[in-house]
Amino acid sequence: MTTNSGANAENSENTAGTMYEALGEDFFRRLVGGFYKQVRDDDLIGPMYPEDDFEGAEDRLRWFLVQYWGGPQTFSERRGAPMLRRRHFPFPIGMKEAERWLDLMSTSLDQFTEDELLPAQRDALWNHMQRVAYMMINQPDDHPGIRPQGGSLM
Numbered sequence: 440m441t442t443n444s445g446a447n448a449e450n451s452e453n454t455a456g457t458m459y460e461a462l463g464e465d466f467f468r469r470l471v472g473g474f475y476k477q478v479r480d481d482d483l484i485g486p487m488y489p490e491d492d493f494e495g496a497e498d499r500l501r502w503f504l505v506q507y508w509g510g511p512q513t514f515s516e517r518r519g520a521p522m523l524r525r526r527h528f529p530f531p532i533g534m535k536e537a538e539r540w541l542d543l544m545s546t547s548l549d550q551f552t553e554d555e556l557l558p559a560q561r562d563a564l565w566n567h568m569q570r571v572a573y574m575m576i577n578q579p580d581d582h583p584g585i586r587p588q589g590g591s592l593m
C-alpha cells in the first residue's frame with residue numbers, strides 16, 4: 440500500500456525518500472556515462488552533440504536527472520529553468536531521433552542489476568524518459584505511406 444503523493448508519486452512503492460536518496464549520485468553518474476559513451480559514436484544523434492564538450496553535456500543531463508529525482512538543484516543553479524523543449528529546438532528531433540535516444544538510454548539502464556535498481560525504480564525512470572523524449576519531438580514524421588509515389592499525376 441502506498442501513500443506517496445505529489446511529484447514523487449511515481450517513484451516507488453515502499454520508500455519515503457526520493458529516488459536520488461535511494462540510488463545515490465554514483466548511480467546517475469553511471470547512467471549518464473553509459474548513455475554518452477554510446478552517443479559519441481551514434482550515427483543519427485551523435486552529430487547533434489558538441490564534439491568539444493561531451494563532458495559538459497554529460498554534466499548537464501546528469502544535473503537535470505538528479506534534480507528531477509529529488510537531489511541537489513545544480514541544474515537550475517547553473518542552467519536556469521529547465522525549459523527542455525525550448526532547449527531542444529535547435530536540434531531536429533523526429534520520432535526516429537527520440538527512439539534512438541531512448542534505445543541508448545535503455546542500453547545504459549541494462550548495466551544495472553535488480554539489486555542496484557529495483558524494477559519499480561527502473562519503471563519510474565523509464566516512464567519519465569519516454570515522456571520527455573516524445574515531448575522533445577519538433578519535426579514531423581516521415582509519412583512515406585501518404586507521399587505521392589513516383590511524383591507524376593499522369
Ligand code: HEM
Nearest residue numbers: 484487488496499500503518526536537540568571572575
Ligand atoms: C528525444 C531525443 C533527444 C535528443 C535528440 C536530444 C539531444 C540533445 C542535444 C543535442 C543536446 C545538447 C547537448 C548539450 O550541449 O548539453 C541536449 C541537451 C539536453 N538534453 Fe536532450 N535530447 C533528447 C531527449 C532528451 C530527454 C528525454 C531528456 C531528459 C530526460 C533530455 C535532457 C537534456 C538536458 C537536460 C540537456 C541539457 C540542456 C542545457 O542545459 O542546455 N534530452 N539534448
